[in-house]
Amino acid sequence: MDGEGYSDGAKIYNSNCINCHGTPDLEGSLPTASKFWQQSLKSGSDPYSMYQTISKGFGAMPPQLSLTPKQKYNVLTYIREQYIRKGNPEDYFTITPGYLSTLPAGSLTGPDSEENQPWSEQDYGNFFSNTIELVDSETGPERYHSPGPVPYADEDYSKNNFAYKGIAVRLDEGEGGVAKGNSWMIFDHDVLRVAGGWTGEGFIDWNAILLNEQHETYPRTVGKLHFETPVGPGWANPKNGSFEDPRYTARDGRKFGPLPREWADYNGLYHHEEHIVFSYSVGKANILEELGREHKNGQTIFTRTLNISPTSDILKMRVAPAQTKVGIKGKGASLSTENGFVIMTIAKSQKANVKLFIANAENTVMDEVVRASSGPESLQKYTSGGKAHYPEVLTTSIIKGSEDKLLAIDQLTPPFDNPWNCQMKFSGIDFIPGGDEAVLCTTDGDIWSVKGLSEGNMFLKWRRIGAGLFQPLGIKVIDGLIYVSCRDQIVRLQDLNGDGETDFYESFNHDHQVTDHFHEFAMGLQTDSQGNLYYAKSGRHAREALIPQHGTLIKVSKDGKESKVIASGFRAANGVCINPDGSFLVTDQEGYWNPANRINWVQAGAEDKFYGNMWSYNPPKDTTRLAMEKPMVWVDMEFDRSPSELLWVDSEKWGAMNGSLLSFSYGYGKIQMVLHEQLNGQAQGGVIDIPGTKFYTGVMRGRFHPTDEHLYLCGMAAWSTSSNVRPGDLYRVRYTGNPIPMPIEMHATDKGMTLKFAEKLDPKSATQITNYEVNTWNFIRSSDYGSERYDVTKREVSKVALQADAMTVDLVIEGIQPVDAMTITYSLNSTAGVALQGTVQSTLHTLAKSN
Known part of the structure; x- marks a missing residue:
């Protein structure tokens, strides 16, 4: 812990930690992250405690697995000397011989630190x-960036x-x-x-x-x-x-x-x-x-x-x-x-x-x-395709997942060891007609083909078929052609000479309005039954919108000649799901004007509908909730810190879960089921973790394979996520046929809540009131980043009744009323003796009249 360590720690802090924690002059992108210059550290401010926090993570901060031991001590030295000693001296921990004698003994200092870029x-x-x-x-x-407070003022560029x-x-x-x-x-x-x-x-x-x-x-x-x-x-x-x-x-x-x-x-x-x-x-x-x-x-x-x-x-x-x-x-x-x-x-x-x-x-x-x-x-001779740039075919293995859980997760190993040092940060997936091949895009601009998806194969063949694109975050195969949603355009890939590689990166649509701001991602890519395409455009972070496309859902005509904003008021909408009736599901992230994460049910023809972010383009003058569309679910950070895309289950192989709605978690690297209902014209529902679905990366996109009917997921670790073991990954998720230990439907009435399970319930455990716990709370929507929980109340369950199907329970809840967040924690048994334990976190906007 010396001057050299301090200097190296400054580099690490300013390339990694500053993103979330910020500085005294510039607020970080995650306001809940510790402000070392004014706050006490919840996990301890002595060097060893700080080292453990960096190594293991704490709260929303994931483990910093890429740092060596020396680098961890270097960065905590910088934090101690630059911020705690100078701005928060009462929390500065003084190192003494007595303190050092209490530390665990070691014999190694770890590997030499190398700057990894x-x-x-x-x-x-x-x-x-x-x-x-x-x-x-x-x-x-x-360089010049406007200082706080938020919203940051526009720079003179x-x-x-x-x-x-x-x-x-x-x-x-x-x-x-x-x-x-x-x-x-x-x-x-x-x-x-x-x-x-x-x-x-x-x-x-x-x-x-x-x-x-x-x-x-x-x-x-x-x-x-x-x-x-x-x-x-x-x-x-x-x-x-x-x-x-x-x-x-x-x-x-x-x-x-x-x-x-x-x-x-x-x-x-x-x-x-x-x-x-x-x-x-x-x-x-x-x-x-x-x-x-x-x-x-x-x-x-x-x-x-x-x-x-x-x-x-x-x-x-x-x-x-x-x-x-x-x-x-x-x-x-x-x-x-x-x-x-x-x-x-x-x-x-x-x-x-x-x-x-x-x-x-x-x-x-x-x-x-x-x-x-x-x-x-003459340049015409260069317009018909030439020798392939990336002819190499790379082989990786399939690692079959365990069959003893609800879902088996097969590891479809990406070629991390490749000739181009590609990080394989996957951000979109779709399938080529024929069943054996998928295509994936990465945030670094690559397009990859992977063959060998047929059941029974144990090896995959990977090929890089395109590169150089601008932050692809969605991909779709239409009539055998590959469309990629980038920040600057939707690109249609053309293989002009049949060698399997892209020769012409055709600009199918480039109506995109692009500024210098880091946060305005173009998220996802979907098509409707008429062939129109859809993607979501994020707004600026901690700033008011600058262009009409900031914070919007955008429709692109089938021929690519026209773009149209069809909904607005989003902050960071990571993906789009098209519902069977032509409406949409769009997620959004907690932040300024978003007290919690949102899952929004966007009705078709919703051009005049506003979804809450006052710093998106042309917001209403009314800043209250009355002027915004209600989310289907407010998702509390405990349950997901960053939802990505939703997907309807379309697979007979998924049994009772077929037809259900899934939500993928980028923040925690898991899958949730969304229990939803339409009541009095308002969508509402809740989320529940599917047990045993924990991934090495944040989950970005998913598709059900049209032939094998399994779920394929791709993911990455690029923004803040707690699942950052790998830069990217690909998974196949199969239903094993094991009991489904969770409810698959939920309904709200003026007497309480109804949960329908996929398994027949043991009557004794199902009707035992003490096997349920219900809590509610509200959020405050404001220009602050996120919201604490307010009006936290434990609700009394006064009666539980098991319906005739033996799978549905009615909970009578005293004082039930519309609320931003309700959790129902249950601990039951099925008639087969299977333990059913979990928590549903829901939002209630309206209550049905009970019989």
């Missing part, structure tokens, strides 16, 4: 999609150069993909501009929640920025030649979203061996573009090769600021200067094939390089 070691391929700010490492502006839908392309040759390069350009497909070019070592600084897990930040370029273009249209309006930006203007003056389709439209990206070719249109002109570089005497010249079809409009493209050196080779276009920028102009009815050369003002070899360079090539 898997996000920067991954081979993403030669392109990488994200919101990236272009800066020069030496002359760029300092009017002069920051964000590529909101940035696709960074590596230009130099070599192994390791985009992260290991030394020359890059970035294409912003929102506005069809090349945002800039840079060189150096390091690519980007990796500051992002789904990269190095940093909150309240975004990635920046690392190295020398040679040139840049401002945020705005890369091409002028073909109808009038103006670069005036017509897009949505946010409260802070910035523009967001894509250009109008009649002006410009992004089609997608071809990946042909080492060539990356963008396809888009400006007006009625079709354009193919490839980014590249020339290199001479240690100096870099960036190039853009463009093939442009004829059109009746005059086309103008903004190339670079006027002080930048720009050259051109080819036919059909010319260069000029306009309003401080070099402009490329294509005359009416002219076909243009050109190569642009761009360099900073200090470049001394530009003219020589332009003269020596070959002219523009």
